[in-house]
Amino acid sequence: MAVEIGASLAGYRSASGEITIPVPGSTLEHVPADAEPRVFAGGGKVLTYSIVHVSTTRFKDKAPYALAIVELDEGARLMAIVDGGTAANLAIDGRVRYAHSDQYGHHFGID
């Protein structure tokens, strides 16, 4: 079974209690047999953020980009890109909303 990504932000809760929201292309898209599927509404807040100027080779064409740790309203956390985010318009505790997922992971927009 694989997590469906695109229409909504989906993940699962493993037997150990850890919530995983798999990045597209990662092996974590395979849901363990004893895990519970979870779907998230997409709203959340920024716990912290950085504008990444020097990236890995994989993200070379994206830099600079805004990277954030987002806490979803349901309590789960993930690392994600905030599209359009800058040092001027991002803030800790600022609201963001899930937009889409692609080869660069999950994308949020400023809410």
Added chain:
Amino acid sequence: MRDIVVVGAAETKFGKLESSFRDIAVEAANAAMADAGIDRQQIEAMYLGTFSPGTFIHQEHPAPLVASMLGLAHVPTTRTENACASGSSAFLQGLMAIGSGMYDTVLVVGAEKMTSTPIEETTQILAEAADWESETLAGATFPSLFALMARRHMHEFGTTRAHLSAVAIKNHHNAFRNPYAQFHREITEADINNSAMIADPLTLYDCSPVTDGAAAVVISTRERARNLAGQPVKVLGFGQASDSLSLFRREDMTCLVSARKASERAYKMAGIGPSDVSFAEVHDCFTIAEIVATEDLGFFDRGQGGPAALAGETALNGRIPVNPSGGLKGKGHPVGATGVSQVVESVFQLRGTAGERQVASRDIGLTHNVGGSGATCVVTILGQAA
């Protein structure tokens, strides 16, 4: 556990070196054995800390390679990998081997050859020590992980740009006095403010450099050291702890619980507290990391690491000198060598042979070596053998 001493210590110059991985590892190891006044036939085992020779120089299985180049025929050799704490993890293996009575004399080497790899590849290799599936694939780099901590630390405690800069300025000042260091240039606040942004709020001068280098120590028992030429330094305590590999899974992103736990264990074993420490070599891979370390180790209250650095409390002549070597920031950060190099510097300081960067009070030295964004931490405490 038996009494353990470090009886030999040495390192190569750090920086962009022409020499190969094997050459620098051998250079440091031979120098450490010479410092101990020991013959290679007396080495019973060797531990090699190195992070990623398989990607940096396409060489896995490096421990027997280095041992054979040293003429250590058939001794047991083991390579340790714990990201940037690979060197201190090798040191801990050596301590436990001696302390348990398994061996009487072992060699610990840390080495990394990084500068022959293009910088974007290096950024990617280092980022592989984060949670690849949940962080690196989502865009994280190591500077960005520490930038995320810095931003949160600033938010919760009011840490400022000036606090971060004070760490970089101090560590370049100390490195200027260290002949082994990569950088021999004092820097100013203006240099930092005008340098390239790497991961906001961290600029180029907030980041440790890409470095080649190696360091080595000879560990033995107190009894055996009495017959050796090297001036021994006693191992008073050590501790290791781990945490979630992913930064976002940690409840608190403004401290490293692994460092708090590892130091608690080391302090307890040594029978001392933070106020007893004379100086510390801490893992300042980024300026914010030194501020967080000085709080985690109990030198300052939460949120006070930045103001203390700015006030000069961690300077060479301060209340608690931090990174007299110049730290990772000024001395350089050859990943697998760093943890061993911190021990080497502590031995030099405790012996009173650190030259222009010698600290005044040299009773007890502490090393703090972090792997990943804090998933691993090793703390050791060294003191006079008396």
